[in-house]
Amino acid sequence: xxxxxxxxxxxxxxxxxxxxxxxxxxxxxxxxxxxxxxxxxxxxxxxxxxxxxxxxxxxxxxxxxxxxxxxxxxxxxxxxxxxxxxxxxxxxxxxxxxxxxxxxxxxxxxxxxxxxxxxxxxxxxxxxxxxxxxxxxxxxxxxxxxxxxxxxxxxxxxxxxxxxxxxxxxxxxxxxxxxxxxxxxxxxxxxxxxxxxxxxxxxxxxxxxxxxxxxxxxxxxxxxxxxxxxxxxxxxxxxxxxxxxxxxxxxxxxxxxxxxxxxxxxxxxxxxxxxxxxxxxxxxxxxxxxxxxxxxxxxxxxxxxxxxxxxxxxxxxxxxxxxxxxxxxxxxxxxxxxxxxxxxxxxxxxxxxxxxxxxxxxxxxxxxxxxxxxxxxxxxxxxxxxxxxxxxxxxxxxxxxxxxxxxxxxxxxxxxxxxxxxxxxxxxxxxxxxxxxxxxxxxxxxxxxxxxxxxxxxxxxxxxxxxxxxxxxxxxxxxxxxxxxxxxxxxxxxxxxxxxxxxxxxxxxxxxxxxxxxxxxxxxxxxxxxxxxxxxxxxxxxxxxxxxxxxxxxxxxxxxxxxxxxxxxxxxxxxxxxxxxxxxxxxxxxxxxxxxxxxxxxxxxxxxxxxxxxxxxxxxxxxxxxxxxxxxxxxxxxxxxxxxxxxxxxxxxxxxxxxxxxxxxxxxxxxxxxxxxxxxxxxxxxxxxxxxxxxxxxxxxxxxxxxxxxxxxxxxxxxxxxxxxxxxxxxxxxxxxxxxxxxxxxxxxxxxxxxxxx
Amino acid sequence: xxxxxxxxxxxxxxxxxxxxxxxxxxxxxxxxxxxxxxxxxxxxxxxxxxxxxxxxxxxxxxxxxxxxxxxxxxxxxxxxxxxxxxxxxxxxxxxxxxxxxxxxxxxxxxxxxxxxxxxxxxxxxxxxxxxxxxxxxxxxxxxxxxxxxxxx
Numbered sequence: 001x002x003x004x005x006x007x008x009x010x011x012x013x014x015x016x017x018x019x020x021x022x023x024x025x026x027x028x029x030x031x032x033x034x035x036x037x038x039x040x041x042x043x044x045x046x047x048x049x050x051x052x053x054x055x056x057x058x059x060x061x062x063x064x065x066x067x068x069x070x071x072x073x074x075x076x077x078x079x080x081x082x083x084x085x086x087x088x089x090x091x092x093x094x095x096x097x098x099x100x101x102x103x104x105x106x107x108x109x110x111x112x113x114x115x116x117x118x119x120x121x122x123x124x125x126x127x128x129x130x131x132x133x134x135x136x137x138x139x140x141x142x143x144x145x146x147x148x149x150x151x152x153x154x155x156x157x158x159x160x161x162x163x164x165x166x167x168x169x170x171x172x173x174x175x176x177x178x179x180x181x182x183x184x185x186x187x188x189x190x191x192x193x194x195x196x197x198x199x200x201x202x203x204x205x206x207x208x209x210x211x212x213x214x215x216x217x218x219x220x221x222x223x224x225x226x227x228x229x230x231x232x233x234x235x236x237x238x239x240x241x242x243x244x245x246x247x248x249x250x251x252x253x254x255x256x257x258x259x260x261x262x263x264x265x266x267x268x269x270x271x272x273x274x275x276x277x278x279x280x281x282x283x284x285x286x287x288x289x290x291x292x293x294x295x296x297x298x299x300x301x302x303x304x305x306x307x308x309x310x311x312x313x314x315x316x317x318x319x320x321x322x323x324x325x326x327x328x329x330x331x332x333x334x335x336x337x338x339x340x341x342x343x344x345x346x347x348x349x350x351x352x353x354x355x356x357x358x359x360x361x362x363x364x365x366x367x368x369x370x371x372x373x374x375x376x377x378x379x380x381x382x383x384x385x386x387x388x389x390x391x392x393x394x395x396x397x398x399x400x401x402x403x404x405x406x407x408x409x410x411x412x413x414x415x416x417x418x419x420x421x422x423x424x425x426x427x428x429x430x431x432x433x434x435x436x437x438x439x440x441x442x443x444x445x446x447x448x449x450x451x452x453x454x455x456x457x458x459x460x461x462x463x464x465x466x467x468x469x470x471x472x473x474x475x476x477x478x479x480x481x482x483x484x485x486x487x488x489x490x491x492x493x494x495x496x497x498x499x500x501x502x503x504x505x506x507x508x509x510x511x512x513x514x515x516x517x518x519x520x521x522x523x524x525x526x527x528x529x530x531x532x533x534x535x536x537x538x539x540x541x542x543x544x545x546x547x548x549x550x551x552x553x554x555x556x557x558x559x560x561x562x563x564x565x566x567x568x569x570x571x572x573x574x575x576x577x578x579x580x581x582x583x584x585x586x587x588x589x590x591x592x593x594x595x596x597x598x599x600x601x602x603x604x605x606x607x608x609x610x611x612x613x614x615x616x617x618x619x620x621x622x623x624x625x626x627x628x629x630x631x632x633x634x635x636x637x638x639x640x641x642x643x644x645x646x647x648x649x650x651x652x653x654x655x656x657x658x659x660x661x662x663x664x665x666x667x668x669x670x671x672x673x674x675x676x677x678x679x680x681x682x683x684x685x686x687x688x689x690x691x692x693x694x695x696x697x698x699x700x701x702x703x704x705x706x707x708x709x710x711x712x713x714x715x716x717x718x719x720x721x722x723x724x725x726x727x728x729x730x731x732x733x734x735x736x737x738x739x740x741x742x743x744x745x746x747x748x749x750x751x752x753x754x755x756x757x758x
Numbered sequence: 759x760x761x762x763x764x765x766x767x768x769x770x771x772x773x774x775x776x777x778x779x780x781x782x783x784x785x786x787x788x789x790x791x792x793x794x795x796x797x798x799x800x801x802x803x804x805x806x807x808x809x810x811x812x813x814x815x816x817x818x819x820x821x822x823x824x825x826x827x828x829x830x831x832x833x834x835x836x837x838x839x840x841x842x843x844x845x846x847x848x849x850x851x852x853x854x855x856x857x858x859x860x861x862x863x864x865x866x867x868x869x870x871x872x873x874x875x876x877x878x879x880x881x882x883x884x885x886x887x888x889x890x891x892x893x894x895x896x897x898x899x900x901x902x903x904x905x906x907x908x909x910x
Contacts, residue, residue: 013846015854016842016854017839017841017843017845017846017851018791019791019830019832021788113775200889201793201855201890202795203795250853251793251854252852252889252890282797283797489853490890649847652849653852653891655892656893657890660892683796684800684887691884692888692893692897693880693884
């Protein structure tokens, strides 16, 4: 082993830092039709009539498409394994619009200008309806977001469109009510997390064209290349065999591109016209008609005995999926399944939820995927419990946190086969000087500093579901092609998978070229989401290398005319120690291209029956101005257990980036709607993501455990890293100011008003 | 209308609409390093040098390029490789979409400020958003780059 656990630069890095044209819009044919979407100004309306005649007369306009041009079969845009848990509740264009910004018509023409002009000339006659905007009142509301008869749920997720329910469920172990009643200390509080935008730098974009075989070719900025093929097949009602999807370089995703946000529009245009077409969302469109984090209101009941042992946790989550159910039934699950199991000594738990439809933009997948919301609530409640007991919250966490070898009843009964959470807490306490700084320090100038700490976990892929195959082939001169279906979106999976392959095959990185993703070529991979790529696809790489090595050995032995069991392969040559005969991999690679009957390649698939959680502890130090409530983040320290770190630099940057996003969620970011359901958060002016001046210092370290089921002992890193800032900062603010903020973001106004009330 | 300017050291001319912005013209002229990340001059992705000064090409009418010297990352490939290696060494380019605008501004900063402090660097680059890296890796790359430049 010499490349795994080293900081190899990304294989695509030089193209990226020199500005090469490798992204979707850079690659689109220059004669593409420009596609734009006319959007609803109403949160809820029926479309009586759409007049397109005048728009069609604008020179250069190719088509104006409406719901009459679309299949009436419903589908989901959620990129998930079939059968998708997200209900089939939408059409490409419908005769009912369900949020301000919902698609009404698709316009295509030869230039941006022509399309913009035509858009103004499309006349829509709306029957404006009362919207459902308060997610607390949506369930069983008299107004239905999806009254249509052909709405359907493929999976048993408790969905019922006649109740505005996208999903509901309740699970329980032990007698939670009795256990909590017997607790000496008890906290019951409700926490509210807001919808947030992923705000990746590359907006949503796609281009489409027909190929020589009459098939629809789609090039898109997506995390879920294979799911795009199925979703387009559903949306356009054409066979999957008629669609090819290619993923080039991606300018960030964070889950946003786990939903098919733009693909359907140019695809529809190309299918209707036979011409190449592209859509590039403006930042405004990426803000108002995309796939943000589910807003959740989470009520936590938690109790501990006189020794500080947490005996029971009860979590109820109300999740707002907005107008459509993308990722609604699944994100909510993580709000309990990835928060409750942090505390290993609980004797009983209950986790119940409702996911409701409302007339705001549909939610989707965003890094952390519900765990982020649940962990803010449960970690805040644990901190509140500790204060009620007069105990240092970290002490309470140390007494109760999950340890290696423990069974986690609230985590599908899985056992923590690798867990260094205790070491993470120990180290992060040192990094932030917890014992010295807790709870607060008066700076003597009207400002007070406080510290707060939070734990987190996530998963590594979806157990029994996520499936990844890779193909590796030996080329002439003996270099390898590593062909993957996992979607590198900037995270570096093309690189870390090549690192693993190089170690398995005993070769250098430059002996391996990586190709991904093209649904016509790549072996199947569910896609890059659910923290699955390192853990699941990585294991497929390890398995494939094992098989390929055997084949190389066999082929070499054949050329050496010796029995394969007596031959060895060292990465450079196959040799026969007894006779001293050898043949280089280069010569094998060349020889198999002449008179050969068995391809020198291997392809293996992998899935995991478990989803081993990475663990993490994060600690914040903040400074609160007691005059104004203004809060400044001074320092954020974090220690992560992601198992073996495959590429320390890439893992470190993932962690720092996730923490910065988490800081944005904690302190700045929210999608606000007015009383008509229109959001003002439609640009970086109104929706403020952190700049480099807003994040203080982020310092991170790793405490590695070894996960026996992961490749080289690795678990995941991508999502867990966003989970600690909100609860850690909320606790630090409490310790500094005495104000407990239970609704994100933690703004100066909320702290000031809290201080005033006291 | 016609506009003439120097693009990456060579004379360039284009027939443009009066409302054409420099960003769109540059992409039409195959300078694909110039990216659009927002509609409101907040993200810094479209940064180019106009007569040596870093400028947001999304907010500059192409007509105003008349007679000026415009440099994009395509025209600074050697410097991009030198600094880019430091960025890649940290793994901090991540998705890479903000890298060209960021690197343009780093190059401009290094030309303009002598031995800037951390606070000065953060202020100079505050308009270059990045959603992947949390900025720390970018700062490490800048510090290492400055260290090596200072040593030379």
